[in-house]
Amino acid sequence: MRFPKKKRYLPETADMFRYAPRDDIAPWLATAGKAAFDRFAAVGLPSSRLERWKFSNIATILKKYSADPLVYDAVSSDPHVRQGQADAQEAWVRELVDALPPNHEKYGDMALWDLNTASIQDVMVVDIPEDMIVKDPIRLDFAGKDGAFLPARLIIRLGARAQLAVIEHHEGQGAYWRNHVTRIVLGEGARLDHYRIQNDSPAALHLQMTAIDLAARAAYHGFTLTEGASFARHQAEAVLQGAQAHVAFNGINLLKDRQHSDTTLEAEHRAPSCTSSQLLRSVVDDQARGVFQGKVYVDRVAQKTDGYQLSNALLLSEGAEMDTKPELEIYADDVKCSHGATTGQxxxxxxxxxxxxxxxxxxxxxxxxxxxxxxxxxxxxxxxxxxxxxxxxxxxxxx
Amino acid sequence: MSISEDTIRQVETIGSKYSAGFVTDIESDKAPKGLNEDIIRFISAKKSEPEWLLEWRLKAFSHWLDMPEPDWAKLDFPPLDYQDYYYYAAPKTQDRPKSLDEVDPKLLETYEKLGIPLREQEILAGVAVDAVFDSVSVATTFRKTLEESGVIFCPISEAVQKHPDLIRKYMGSVVPFHDNKHACLNSAVFTDGSFVYVPEGVRCPMELSTYFRINELNTGQFERTLIVADKGAYVSYLEGCTAPMRDENQLHAAVVELIALDDAEIKYSTVQNWYPGDENGKGGIYNFVTKRGICAGRRSKISWTQVETGSAITWKYPSCILKGDESIGEFYSVAITNNYQQADTGTKMTHIGRNTKSRIISKGIAAGHSDSTYRGQVKIMPKAEGARNFTQCDSLLIGDLCGAHTVPYIESRNPKAQLEHEATTSKIAEDQLFYCRQRGLSQEEAVALIVNGFCREVLQKLPMEFAVEAQKLVGISLEGSVG
Structure with missing residues (x-):
């Protein structure tokens, strides 16, 4: 056939993984994991035919690793964090682990999320009750060692008017593969400052997805510094469910050698009078490639939305590349949405x-x-x- | 009183104001319905085409059979039944008329009703027109004057006979027949269109224009336009289109190819006013058009200007391949959608040569239940040192049941290239409306005025004859969308 059907997934990549839960894993997590693994194994990793993976081709990255084909068992070496009274056995935690993020149907590209659910041994939970203002930031260290597949599931829940800052550090040695999922639920008027310092080893794969739900007047301030990993994908999507919620995604990319860094963001406005902003500065040197895909989605009911996106990139050398796709999808008329993008030296x-x-x-x-x-x-x-x-x-x- | 409340009311009561929606009662020659190799042979025979062209058509057809339809646009419509169209329809006349006196008076009347008085325009110097009615070109004016300056302007079917070398060299060189499903279909069944060749150093003495009209029921129109500007030549070309109001969706799949050699300039303007369907989204033209130009020579320039007000579905991305060093590509667009219209339109600027420049100005206006999407790509290839792009896309929403979307792809692979992109989405400011109303304008006049101001940057780029028409069209297209 001259026009073979374009593959949206790479089914052969499913063979790289084996479902091997530890014996002491909670039974409900084993059930959820098995179901998720079956979903993942049916399709495999996303190919660049999927719109949100257009600029990031996992297949070419994996070729670099395929000299010695690795089969990854799910092994979690991450610390088990608890704050407040939450327990991973509680129903709300189970529900969040079981469910895909709210807007997964829109893209149908959640294979990595499923792979995460299939490979976690437990869940890290940060649960802050109503009105509690945590003064000192919580620091989470994520280590990495050669040859490891490192899934982690972090759940952060803030009750109404609670406030918290979380600082994540990602570091390690050798070639490892991180596949993180973070699920955040913010109650009315809650505020979360979420910092990520990504300095993974130059041979590492850093994949992570964050899904955030915001109730009325809640605020999420995210910041990511991307400096490490040979291939990094930072995907974050916020759903503004209540009026006057605010989300800010800020980031700095410092890229060199043959690094590939993809920042894919979406602010989905589903309530009136919310604000969102995305601000990314990328410095791309050597043969590195930066990708920014930002989207503002405004539902019909989300009148008085204020949405803003700005991506500026500096290309420092010949061979450096920057691909930008700032997207607006708007169904309400009384809005102020704008985006800007520049690339240059x-x-x-x-x-x-x-x-x-x-x-x-x-x-x-x-x-x-x-x-x-x-x-x-x-x-x-x-x-x-x-x-x-x-x-x-x-x-x-x-x- | 807010606009949105009015809009809801107005959208309900909107009447069809499409003035080009009449049908001309004229006998026509039609090939049987449906698409197969025999139809293609039939079309080719009707046009007495040489063997190589038939081969080319058949090759395109066999590709078309396997090719998947593009599904990435933000458009929602039922799958097309390609067997339900007529692929060839021509007004019944003996031979191709030698002068306007021999043209069927019914046809002349049709064009007069549309505001394209072929006869008068022949007398009142100005624009040379090629009129395409369903599948064939019915009249080309001013041929003599053009011939004197060496410019070739004729139906493409005639060019195949008279200038086979030029056609063979350039047709399919910018949009290959396998480019996409719609271009493939066009390559297989194209029936007519215009051919322009401006020789070296010649500045075309007048504006050239083609007017496309779909008349027959269930007919697809597949025209092909090829414009070649040789070294140092200049040409400005206008394109207009209308169709009768019909309940069925009619298909229009055109291909336009532009070639500009060293120091040449081509200015291509379109006012697209195909029947958009009624206020309930019934009927209207499906407009799938592949338009691409190549700035092949140094310092060449291609400029696209489009005013898109019609069609139920618009799928159209006039693009420029900036191959020659210091070449320039421009895209100026106004897309207005109302009722249930859907438009997914934009451009593609591919910078290959050094110091190439491109400029994109796009204005989208969505009203009623319509959806308007700007989809564009700016691509800087590694060798395009000193390339420069500026993009601005603004969207205006009128009412809260419509959608406006912006999907730009900006890809830079050269550190010495400079790219800027900005986009905004908003509604008509209350204070502007209030100001106009206070000075005695009705709500509708005020909106038309503000929207015209919003589009001014683009409308100014149109040749004078079109600018006036386009301004009126902006007002008409939005009629009933505001109180």
Whole structure:
């Protein structure tokens, strides 16, 4: 046939995985895991024919690893975190683990989510009761070691008016594969500041999906620094279910060598008077490739929505690539939605200005790159994260 | 009083204001319904085509049979029954008329009713028109004047006979027959269209124009336009289209190819006003068009301007391949949808040469229950050093039952390229409306004025003759969408 049916999934990749739950796994999780594994095994990993995977071709990435075909057993080495009184046996936790995220039907590309459900041994739960304001941020460290497949399921629930900050650190050594799912449910007026510092090993695969539900007046402030991993996919989708909720996705990508980093975001407005913003600054050097797919979806009922997206990318060398797809899908008329995207190199005029003031070419470039990502750094609410990001940036520039 | 309340009421009471919706009662020659190799042979024989062209058509047809339909656009319509269309219909006349005096008066009357008075235009110097009625070209005006300057402007079927070398060289060179399912179908069954060749160094002395009219019931129109501007040539080309009001969905699958050599410039303007269907979404034209130009030479320029107000479904992405160094591509678009219309339109700018520039200005206006999508791609290839793109797409929503979507793909593979993209979606500002109303304009006049202002950047790019028509069309298309 001249036109073979385009494959939306890579069925052969399903053979890389084996369903092997530990003996001591909770029975309900074993049932959920088995069902999810069957769903995953029927299709395999997503191919670039799926719209949301258009720019990120898992098949070519896996070729790099296929010299020594690995079969991954599900082994979780992650710490079991508990805060408040939640227990993984509780019904609400089970429900969240069982269900796919609210808008999964729209894309039909949740194979990695299913693979996660099939491979977790337990669930990390952070549950903050109503009105509790947690002063110190919770720090979660995710380690990685060579040859491991690392799934983790994190559930964060904030009761009405609760406040919390979570700082995730992702680091490790060797070639490993992370497949994280984070499910966040924010009650009325709750606020979560969620920071991710992704500095995985240069040989690692970092895949993670975050789904957030926001009740009225809830606020989610997400920030991701992507610096590590040979292939990184940061997918986050927020559903604004109650009026006046607010979501902000901010991010900085510092990419070098042959790194591939994909940031796929969606703010789905399902209630009136909500606001959302997406701000991404990417610095792409060497042969690296950055991808930004941002979407604002506004339902008919979501009048008075204010949606904003901005992606700016700096390409520092020949061979670097940036693919941007800022998308608006709007069904309500009384809205203010806009997006902007720029791609280019450092401006020659400010470079010249700095050089004429006695800075070396390198100093001038570094200063301009610092200023470029500075706008995102300035918006960070947590001082310790701000200092950390500034340090990491300085180190990245000096490499 | 808010607009949305009015809209709901108005959408319910809207009457069809499509003025081009009449049917011309004229006898016609039709091939039997349906699509198969015999029909293609029949069309080819009717046009006395050379062997190679028939081969090409059949090759396209065999590809078409296997090819999947494009499904990525944000359009919702039932699957097409390709066997339910007539692929060839021509007004019954003996031979091709040599002058307008021999053209059937009924046809002349049709074009006059549409505001395209072929006869008068011959006298009042201005625009040279090629009129295509269903499957064939019925008249081309100003041929003599054009011939004197060396410009070839004739129906494509005639060009196949008279200028086979040019046709063989360029047809299918920009849009290959296997480009997509709709282009494939067109390549197999295209019946007529216009051919333009502007020789080296010639500035075409007048605007060229083709007017397409679908008249017959259940007929598809598959025209093909090929414009070649040789070195240093300039041509401005206009295209208009209408169809009668019918309850069935009619199919229009066209292909347009533009080729600009060194220092040449082609300006292509479209005012698309196919029948959009009635206020309940019944009937209307399915408009699947593949338009692409190549700036093959250095410093060449292709500029697309389109005003899309008609069609039940619009699937159309006029594109530019910027191959020559320092070549320029432009896309200016206004797409207005009302009632149950759906439009998925945009452009593709592929930067291959150094210092190539492109500019995209798109204005989408959605009213009623309609959906309007801008889908565009800007692609910078690794060698396109110094490439520059600016994109702006704005959408305006009138009423809360319609949708406006923006789907841009921006891919840059050269660090010395500079790309800027911005998009906004909003509604008509209350204070602007209030200001206009306060100065004595009715709500409807005020909306038409504001929308015209919103589209001004694009409408200004149209040649004068079209700009006035387009402005009126903007008002008519939105009639009844606001109180």
């Amino acid at each position: 450092l401006d020659s005029e400010p470079l010249f200005y700095l050089r004429s003031r006695g800075l070396s070419e390198q100093e001038a470039r570094h200063l301009l790159i610092e200023a470029f990502v500075g706008e995102v750094v300035d918006q960070l609410a947590d001082e310790s994260v701000k200092t950390l990001v500034t340090e990491r940036l300085a180190r990245w520039l000096k490499r």
